[in-house]
Amino acid sequence: MVEYALKPIGYVEVGLPRPNEPDRGRYATRYDFIGVVRVYDEYVDGLLGLEEYSHVMLIYIFHEQREVRLRVRLKGTDKEVGIFATRYPLRPNPIGLSVLELVKVEPPRLWLRGLDAWTGTPILDIKPYDYYDVVKKPRVPREFEEEWVRSYIEKGYGEKVPWLGPCP
Incomplete structure (x- = not known):
């Protein structure tokens, strides 16, 4: 088996408040929240042209997740499913993926509506969302x-x- 070492390209500078933080109540949903991602200086040139897109896919690490489960109960139900049939963070490789509205690009920062990662979350990659990513x-x-x-x-x-x- 091959193992891979991935190096973050940035981090969440202003993330969604955690459930126990006082500011969490200000947002009815994560889509009411605009977070900020900061790209490390060595990768800033990679942002060129990104502002022409309305949405991006953000790939990140659930960096505080330590538990792994292969089966989970769906929230609000008694139905048990495999972890790969969910978007839950209890994964063997704790990688998150979100499609987010790109509100503003001011290198080295991106403002993203709906960011659902916490402050300090390492960012692995940013990809533009385009027609190849639509399943009707x-x-x-x-x-x-x-x-x-x-x-x-x-x-x-x-x-x-x-x-x-x-x-x-």
């Missing part, structure tokens, strides 16, 4: 679809993040 009608489990519809209505996703969700 993905198949998802019934429980996920029900949760999405609830969130869409209760959390106002239709207005806050109109780019998310199934395409007609």
Whole structure:
């Protein structure tokens, strides 16, 4: 088996407040939050042209996650599934991926709406989101679809993040 060593290209300078932090209550959803990623100076040239995109994919490390589980219970249900059927952080390789709205680029910083990583989170890569990344009608489990519809209505996703969700 081959092992890989990855070097962060930056870090989350202003991250989503943790559940126990006082500022957390200011945000009804993560999409109400605009966070800041700082790219290390040696990688700043790699940001050239990124401002032409509306969204990016941010790849990062769940750097404080120590526990690994291969099976988990879906939030709000009794259904047990494998970790690879979720986006939960309890993974063998604690890598996170988020699609985020690119609000502003001022090298070495990016302002990202919906950033769901904590301050200090190491960033592995940034990729532009483009037409190759769109799946118009993905198949998802019934429980996920029900949760999405609830969130869409209760959390106002239709207005806050109109780019998310199934395409007609």
